[in-house]
Amino acid sequence: MSTVLTAGRLSVRFRPRALVAAASCLLLAAAVSVLTLGSGDYPISPQQVLRTLAGGGTPAEDFVVNELRLPRVVTALLVGAALALAGALFQSLVRNPLGSPDVLGFTQGAATGALVVVVAGGSSLALAGGAVAGGLVTGAAVCALSWRGGLHGGRLIMVGIGTAAVLSGVNGYLLTRAQLMDAARAVLWLTGSLDGRGWDDALPLLAVTAVLVPVVLLGCSRALQGLELGDDAATALGVRVGRLRLLLLAAAVLLAALAAAAAGPVSFVALTAPQLARRLTRSPGPNLAVSLCTGAALMVTADFAAQRLVAGHQLPVGVVTGVLGGGYLLWLLAAERRAGRI
Template sequence: MSVIRLPGDRSVRVNPRTLAVATGCALLALAAGVLTVGDGDYPMSPAEVLRTIAGAGTPAQDFIVNELRLPRVVTALLVGSALALAGALFQSLVRNPLGSPDILGFTQGAATGALVVVVAGGGSLALSGGAVLGGVLTGVVIYALAWRGGLHGQRLVLIGIGAAAILTGVNGYLLTRAQHMEAARAVLWLTGSLDGRGWDDALPLLAAMAVLVPAVLLCCGRALHVIEMGDDLARGLGIRVERVRLIMLAAAVLLASLAAAAAGPVAFVALVAPQVAKRMTGASGPNLVASMCTGAGLLVAADWAAQRLFGERLLPVGVLTGVLGGGYLVWLLAVERRAGRI
């Protein structure tokens, strides 16, 4: 463990392996993004892509890169990192590797908000707003039901699973009420897709993460490590446990809802990325930064694979992450069962 001195007699403890994993995953995610931007019917080399992003490309290259391909890749990077951070926060909050907005009902709540907009005949902007509002309202309801002198992880999981089941039924009913064209658009969104994503989808999420990520790291980073050792120890060290948990839950719900607004409820990235990051770093605690970098790389790689590995039949990225994440969930349940934790 290394100590980095900051101005004002402050310091930060850094695990070299965690730093190396986070840096490596971030570089791999950016490299995958550059390769993805250069791939397609109009192929470009990585040097041409970087030159075009820097403003030195031809008009054709500038249009293809900056207007068509780069917004999709940036959206994938942001959505992957937002979902991974939300998943890491949820897993730390409930102290369970199965903690994820997919399982706890928050993704289904965002889908309900979006489907209400679809049935009402709203446009894409209203759909995104409905997804955020639905996710936030679901978070408020689950928090209120799970609160009993404190926020206990097991209660949150059980209530979240129940809410997910109820909202799944509501979403099925809303789909039957939509017109055929609107229902087809809603099904594509519910699958999780990056098709046609532009700067209007990426920039709101970027602005939100510019606020939420520093707030989470500054307010909850050290406190999360201590809380995982036990509430009594954390309170003895002066940490306001319930306040930290409320900030964690609010940030995780907002991140998951905003990610769903940008690309739909992409499945299992929030579940898988924090666990992959934790196994690579070998460190205890939530591994927030490493999880973000891992999630960004996973979603960019999955989007490239969904576009290129199945011939002319382009898959929504949520199909591929759902298949891979479902397999990972089965494996994780088997591991937890053998360990006697479930």
């Protein structure tokens, strides 16, 4: 059920349940972020964390919160939001819940670009650039190989799965060619990690998401709802199907590539967050805004758990998201089987 607010010539349509779901995810993300900023070897109370963020903390608290911990939290929120939005776009465009950067090979392509830099002995900044380049090149290649009078969802998934398999083999080979220390650094990055992330990692992703998110949510959301009705119905509604699909695919690939550059190829967030958003809203639509909020909450919660599950040792966040995402998929398959749909 949707509600329409009208003020003169301006009208806004929204679904109350979707609004509540998005607000709940944002509150959860904010609460976990405050807990993360205050926990560690130098514990700070939530009240003092909020006071420090407002500029009222001591010099020591300001350094710990704003310089050491805040960049990691911001990176987690941005990576989760970017991956979730990319996953929601892919799943809507291909009309398949398996449509995500993990399945379509884009994260593997980003990993290939990063590993090429590692083998060449490049810096961390060059590694991030290589990840972005690898993701974009892979996205362009998958779309080109899938094109036959347009992009068909099933064909895109099949080509993406094949591309992911090929790139996984290439990545394994590149790891064998790297120096021991470089290979260890690359394996940690391939798992998905937020350890040691600073403002240099968060700001590029922040700049791109600040541009792409409003464009996608405000400029393309309604047209994407028309596209989910089918190409013929969308065309009848005035949607330029081919142009819209290419634009949204480019945005999704760029978001996934930049997220991989910031935190490595974190698994299952792009696949799981849109499905969780769909169940929270009980709506079959793209649920872009709710997916974005769900992804941010999921990622920052997983990072908090990764820092606290094992005493004295921090797990890579990709391990936690992999366990949670894999468990969710098993539950989903069991539920689908009980319902007789598989």
